Amino acid sequence: MSLKPRAAVAAALLLVLSAVGCDSGKETPAGGGPQNGPIKIYYLQKQATQDYFIGEAAGAKKKAADLGIELVLVDLGNDTSKTLDSVNAAIAQKARGIVIVVPDPSVGPAVVSAAKAAGIPLLTSDDQICVNKPSPADCAKADVVPRIGFSGTQMGEEVGKKAAELYLASGWKPEETRIVAAWKQDVSVCGDRVKAALPAFKAAGGPDIKVVEVGTDNTPTDAANKVAATVTANKAVKNWIVWGCNDENVTGGVTALENAGYRPDNIIGVGINGDLACKAWSAGKATGTKATLWLNGGEVGALAVQSMYDKIKNGKEFAAEAFAKTTMVTPDTYKSAGLACG
Known part of the structure; x- marks a missing residue:
């Protein structure tokens, strides 16, 4: 999830910060009461070629077809500077509603x-x-725009619990083990996940283990590079637990450890999303990624379109947050759970 410099949006931000002031995020999605006529919704996604977002788009398209409305999907990639242009283009094309996953907040x-x-x-x-x-x-x-997605806190708790379960079964010693937590540290939902993992780990019986925090751009390559530096600085550590914002961070961290000579048996990686873990498992190669919390993007896409339709058609207000379900899977359970690798 690499990000371009934010300079491209800096001027726009300076102009809008004073104009927006203290308006409530719940008031921001305008549109008044129920509206009649054709409904066209724009769904703007970062990283639309990633498996999770492909699934999200598929769920959104199916729901739009069921509702008989027009849905326009736009791939923002990782281009922050493209975001506002795409929003303005949607407005010019008479969008009745906009759902967005921003490349950068x-x-x-x-x-x-x-x-x-x-x-x-x-x-x-x-x-x-x-x-x-x-x-x-x-x-x-009150100033956070209404959101459809997953509970970051609950996700982090599930990761921490699973990591504790796997740790307790490993026979490792606390003094020989470290936890590496990797995430993009200015993305709030990532912070929610990571902050919730350690308390859940301890509540599930995990001992006090030193945590090494690693800032990344949420891509496997950057996570691998950053974790590699961490491993070099901690050569005496025998075993590693890896968690973070998503599969990208965990996959990158696991890759760095394996490249440094650690065997999969000395790594417990617990990801979030399921896309990269699924690919590793389906390849049949032993990996330090032992579990992942599967996020079904299709459910998020469908719920987002339904929520927008209800707002436009019936004047129903958005919930501040609405959450889809998650499922923890392992190499032994991911297929039966329904996780399909892209």
């Missing part, structure tokens, strides 16, 4: 301002954005 206030000025309901999926601040972590709860 810093563009949030500009997106909010554009949608509000056009009187178009705005809903986020997966990642949060704030009405008046670049970082949702610094945002008042």
Whole structure:
């Protein structure tokens, strides 16, 4: 999930921060009461070629077909500078509603301002954005735009519990073990996941183990590079637990450890998403990734489209957050759970 420099949106942010002020995130998705006529919804996604977001798009398309509405999917890639242009293009094309997964939360206030000025309901999926601040972590709860996705705290708790279960079965000693936590540290939903993992690990019987925090851009390559440096600085450690924001971070971390000579038996990686873990497992090669919390993107896409339809057609207000279900899977259970590798 590499990100381009934020300079491209800086000017827009300076203009909108004062204009947006303290408007509530719940007021931002405009559109008034029930509306009649054809419904066209734009769904703008970062990284639309990633398996998770492909599934999300498929769920959104199916729900739109069921509802008899037009859905336009836009791939933002990792291009923060493309985001506002795509929002303005959707407005120009008479979108009745916009659902967005931003490449970077810093563009949030500009997106909010554009949608509000056009009187178009705005809903986020997966990642949060704030009405008046670049970082949702610094945002008042009332100023976070309504979101469809997963509970970051619950996800982190599931990761921590599974990691504790696997650790207790490993026979490792605490003093010979480290936890590496890898995530993009300005993405609030990532922070929610990582912060919840350690308390859940301990509550499930895990001992006190030193945690090494690693900042990444949420891609496997960057996670591998950053964790490799961590491993070099901790050569005496025999065993590693790896968790983070997503499969990308865990896969990168596991790769770095394996490249450094650690055997899969000395690594417990617990991911989130399922896409990269699934590919590793289906290849039949032993890996340090021992489990992943599968996020069914199709359910998020469908729920986002349904929520937007209900807002436009019936004037039903968005919930501040609405969550889809998650499923913890392993190499032995992922197929029966329904996780298919792309």
